Amino acid sequence: MSGSPPASGDPAGDPATAQEVWLLMRDLVFGRGDHRRAASEELGMGYSRIKAMLHLEPGELAHHELAAELLTDKPYTTVIIRDLLERGLVESRPHPSDGRSKLVSLTPAGREQAERARRIVVAPPEEMSRLSTEDLAQLRRILSLLTPE
Template identity: 40%
Template sequence: MRTMVLDLYDRRKEVCAALDMSFIRAKALRHLAAAPMTEPMTMRRLAAELVTDAPYTTVVVDDLVRRGLVVRDVHPDDRRQKIVTVTAEGAKAAALAESILTEPPPPLRTLDPADLAALHRILTALARR
């Protein structure tokens, strides 16, 4: 599955081309767009979710701010922290990235329905372990 999904049909390259940005920026944007509005995304939390250090996360967010895709503000309850929220334009870009990433590779789309059901059953069982 890895060879097919990541090597032969790497959707990440398509996302980078469609959004004209590195994949880590697209990944950050997707995380920010998926964050619940009730819980602001702090820079610290974004760095943890991206598994990047704070300085690199700042570089990524700075670029997204420059592009008008996110806004960075002071946290209302703790002025030492910064929160990042996605803009309407950022939400559109994140949705485009998500649609590209969730599009199955051609070989999966042409599988016999019974084979596809079996594959789904197997992958679901493996994911539970």
């Protein structure tokens, strides 16, 4: 019977309910939980610059690798890097084994700004604090089923 809930133990859920839950999750994440604007205002720069710094936190990347991480083309990535260089937040040096490429990394000031941004963007929406420990554990369990490593 279409539209009815799955029988107990049935691995397939109702598509309409799945869509409803998905829309609720999207609203939570992209509506109430999207702190990109707050990070941009706090740090005084566009989010593309912040995103670049967050991708550089683990370590230096070649310019083309950063472009791939940011899902931007190389010319726009160069604009981002140039702006971050002017702000003293990144440094760029020749790639030791590829003369056509450069490596970019965070400066200490860039690392500090990236940490500030990370604290802002990873803050959960206020609604999450209303959930009990048990509800949060159940939500974690369910989400881990959807995002296997």
